[in-house]
Each structure stands twice: as structure tokens, then as C-alpha cells.
Amino acid sequence: MSIRIPPACLDFRGFILCFIFFSSFPGTILTQQVTLDSIQIFKTHGWFSSKPTVYFQCKGENKTVLPDVKSTNVSYSFKGEESWQPLTELKGTKCKRCGIYEDDTLTYDTFDEWELCPSDFTAEGSYKRIKEKEFNATFLCHGCSQVGAGSNKESGNDKEKEKGGMHPAIVALIVVIVLGAVVMGLLVGYQYWRKKKRQQEQARFLKLFEDGDEIEDELGLENTL
Template sequence: MSIRIPPASWAFRGFVLCFVFLSSFPGTILTQEVTLDSIRIFTTHDWFSIKPTVYFQCKGENKTVFPDVKNTNVSYSFKGEESWQPLTKLEGTKCKRCGIYEQDPLTHDTFDEWELCPSDFTAEGTYTHGREKEFNATFLCHGCSQVGPGSNKESGTEKEEERRGMRPAIVVLIVVLVLGVAAAGLVVGYKYWRKKKRQQEQARFLKLFEDGDEMEDELELQNTL
């Protein structure tokens, strides 16, 4: 006796296949949020007595303005629940080019730019970065330490090569999933067609059998007369 596999199980199998495939590539599933714990600025770069706008930004992402950070030599602490948090998100072991900047109506200056990596964070999820006579900041990222402290920072070229290597794999995955869904659809359609054809043949056979009975009844009636 053959066991029929419900069509829904094919979709579940495709989901499991996709999850396992993506899990085999580090950095494609695990995403960690980075928040600002505290910051102190030691100087400002404005020429006039205008309080600048201090903000954080990673390359290619939107600015995150620190609305409370206005005065020098003042330690500002945050809970990570502010409306402007998180600052950014780190995926797997990938680093990002980020920085803390200052902007006023006339100038745009840089406190510092650096590579922000998951491996920078301690087991407690903290990372302190600063620049002499400029600023000192502590960031939080719970889960970043799981990457491991021995991870090397990737250069822009290495990241680009990794992204290029991922593209064919993603294309192959999509093709495999499409072919799998198409094959499952063909199998289900073929089984449905065979079932309908069998039902039609049975109905035709029964109809022929009933017509044969009616003809026999008519012949018997004629012989009786």
C-alpha cells in the first residue's frame, strides 16, 4: 500500500531546505542590534557659539541624531529604549564603516570613522571606542560576542568578494526552490488527473453495464410477447 504525501508537506520541505541552506552561510541569519550606552564629547568643531548636532551614521545608512548631546565634558547615558535606538544592525561577522559626526549650519565635521565589527564586543556585549581629545563612547550589542573574539575584520575588498560569492548561491537556491515547487505541482496535478480519469472510466463502465441490463430487459419483454 503506497503512502500519499500531502501537498502541504512539500511546502514545509521547501521551507526547511531554505532555512538549512541559509544557515550554512554565516551572517545571513543572525542579526544583532547595536545601541549607544554612553558618550562624552571633549570638544566641538564649530567656530561660533552654536551648539552642533552630533550624530552616528554607518556607510549607506540613515543618520541617527543624538538630540541630548550638546555640551562638552558631560557624560550622557542611555537605556537603549530611546526612539532613535538602535544605531545600526550587524549581520553575522560582517563589519560596517561607521562614524560619529558633528553638523552645524555652516560646517560638517568628523569626530572619528572606524570599522564597527561584532568581534569588537566583549562577552558582556559592550564595546568602548574613542579618539583622543575628541570623544569616548560605549556601545552595546547583546549577541555580538557569540561571533568570537578571534574574528578578523574584513576589508572592503573581502566583503565585496563574499557578496559576489553569495549571489550565485542565492540564485541556485531560488532555482532549486522553483523547480521543487514546479515538480511538486506536476506530481499533484498528475495524480489528480489520474484520479479524475479513473472516475470517468468507472462511470462509463457503469453506464455501459446499466445500458446492457436495459437491453436485456427489452429482449426478454419482446420474447414474452
Template sequence: MSIRIPSASRDFRGFVLCFIFLRSFPGTIRAQEVTLDTIQIFTTHEWFSTTPIVYFQCKRENKTVLPDVKITNVSYSFKGQESWQPLTGLNGTKCKRCGIYEDDTFKYDTFDEWELCPSDFTAEGRYTHVKDKEFNATFLCHGCSQLGSGLKEGDGSDKEEGRRGMHPAIIVLIVLLVLGVVTVGLVVGYKYWRKKKRQQEQARFLKLFEDGDEIEDELGLENTL
């Protein structure tokens, strides 16, 4: 006697498998939030005002004004819970082009612009970026160190190569897809071969039947009652 699995159990099992699969991709479910811990600016670029407007911004994202940063050579510390925090979010091992700028009267000036990567953060989730004669800032990102710990070993070229490497889960998925395609191809090919073989057997049987009729006609055999 076969045992039927309730549909609710199948749905729950499918949800668990889907959750495990998504968890194998870092950054798929939740982005790693980057917050500003400390910053100190050494200069300003505004000519017509003594109070600079300093802000952080990543490419194609909204800018985040740092309202407390007003005076040079003063170290500002933050709790990460300010209304303008977090600064941005990182997904997986992907980097972002970010920078710290100053909003001047007629244009904006750049303190510095760089690639912000999860692999830049230490095991404690801390990353310090220094631009000579411009600023010194420390950022926090909880969870980034788990993604970038293997990429920080070696020089910059190793880090770039690691970012370009494929995640093992993606490789497993590709292998499963290839095996699935090959299996479907073998099944379709086998069914086609069985169909052709059946057609050949039917054609051979009809040919034998027609040959039998021709032999009877040649011998003059007729059906008698």
C-alpha cells in the same frame, strides 16, 4: 469514527508554528538596539564656537545629538537609559552605514564613518571603535553577539562572506517550496495523463462500435422482430 479538531485548536497550533518559524530568522521579531556606553573626542572642527554639537547618525535615519559631549579629552560614560538612547537598531546580520559627526556653523564635519555590523560586537555585546586623533567610542548591543559570533572568526573577507551567506531556515523554506511545486506538477501531470487515457479508451470503444455496424451492413444483417 473520525475525530474533528476544534477550530480554536487549529488556530493556536498555526500561531505556534508561525512563531517558531519567525524566531528562526534573527532580527525578524525584534531589532537589536545599539546604545552608546562611552565616548571621548580628541578634537573639534568648529572654528566659531568652543562648544561643539556632536551627533551620531546612520544612513537614512535621524541624527542623535550627544548633548553631554562638549569638551575634548574627557571620557563620557552613559547608562543606556538616556532620553536620546538607543542610537539605532540592527536587524539580523545586516550592517548599517553609520558615523559620528559635528554640526558646525556652515556645514557638518565627520569624525568618522564606518559599517556598523552585529558581528563587530563581542560575546558580552561590546564594540569599541577608534578613529586616530578624532574619537574613541564604545557601543553596546545585547543580542548582537549571538548573531555575529560565527562571523567574527577569520579576516574581513570571511566576515563579508558570512553576511552574504543564506540562513539555514531560508534554505529549508526554499527546499519546501520546490518540493511543493514538484508535487503539484506531478499531481497535475497524473490527472492530465488519466484524462487523456480515458479519452483514448472512449475513442477506441466508439471506433469498435462503428466497425461493428459496418460489418453488419456488409453482411446484410437486419434486426428482425
């Protein structure tokens, strides 16, 4: 499909505005889908339920029930095409607070809760989460960025904060700000150039007008003589 360039972009000012518009969307902001590849639970938390209701949920999002996970010590594998997939989406390099829980009659019980980040996934797009005596799960995210060499977290440990270096999102923001400042400078310079050009044209016109008056005066004097 061909991309049509808006007519406004052909004008200099329109070009500047279009440049600012398209520069506001850096390619680093991507959306990656996270799916569940496999899971095995080692225990249940309910007192009276022999078949637990296990679900995955990220903070502020709806829960995703895992309907097949009903027994302990059984490895469940998935194709990523189930109706309840994907589990969630990750944007850019941002992390989410997510967890695996079990529905109870009165409340919910937690298998584990952690920060899910794009950098958790390997170059092959997999991430294994192990919680001792609770569960063993593998997640897939083939589109996740490989920030931090895709280092996985060890079971039960929080993600270490990256030390040194600048966050890619901050770099992208700085680039956008610099580009915006350059474009605004070009726009101001263009407006100033047009103003100076108008002043020069007006001064030239007035000079021609004054020269014309002087010629008429000279002609009038000669006729008088």
C-alpha cells in the same frame, strides 16, 4: 496566548500555501538595537563654538544628537535608557555606513565614519571604536549575531572582507528556494494525482455504463426469441 491555525491550513492545498508562507521568514533575519555605552572626544572641529554639537548618524537615517557630550577629554557614560537611544538598528548580518560628526555653522565635520556590522560586537555584546586624536567610544548590541567570532576592528582600519565560506544570508536564501521548489513539486504532484484519479473514475463510470448497455441488449434479444 494560544496560536489559532487558519482553517485553510487544514486543507491540503491550504497547508502547502501556509508552508510556503511561513518558510519565507527564516529566523536569521533579526533586528538588533545599538546603543552608546560611553564616549570621550579629544578635540573639537568648530572654529567659534566652545561647546560642540556631537551627533551619531547612519547613511539614510536621522541624526542622533548626543546632548551631554560638550567637553573634550571627559568620559561620558550612558545607561542605554536615554530618550535618544537606541542609535540605530542592525538587521540580520547586514552592515551600515555610520559615523560620529560635529555640527558646524555652515557644514558638518567628521570625527570618523565606518562600516558598522553585527560581527563587530563581542559575545558580550560590546564594540569599542577608537579614532586616534578624535574620540574613543563603546557601543552595545546584546542581540547582535556573532558572525565571524565577533572580531572588532582596530582603530582607523576598514573591516576586512571575509574570505572563504558562504555568507549566512546566502545559505538562508538557498534553503528557502529549495524548500519552495520541494513544496511546488509536491503541489504539482498532488494536482497530477487528482487529475489521474478523475480520469480513472470517469473511465470506470463509462465502462459500467457500457456494460449496462450490453446487458440490456442481451435481455432484449432473449425476449425476442
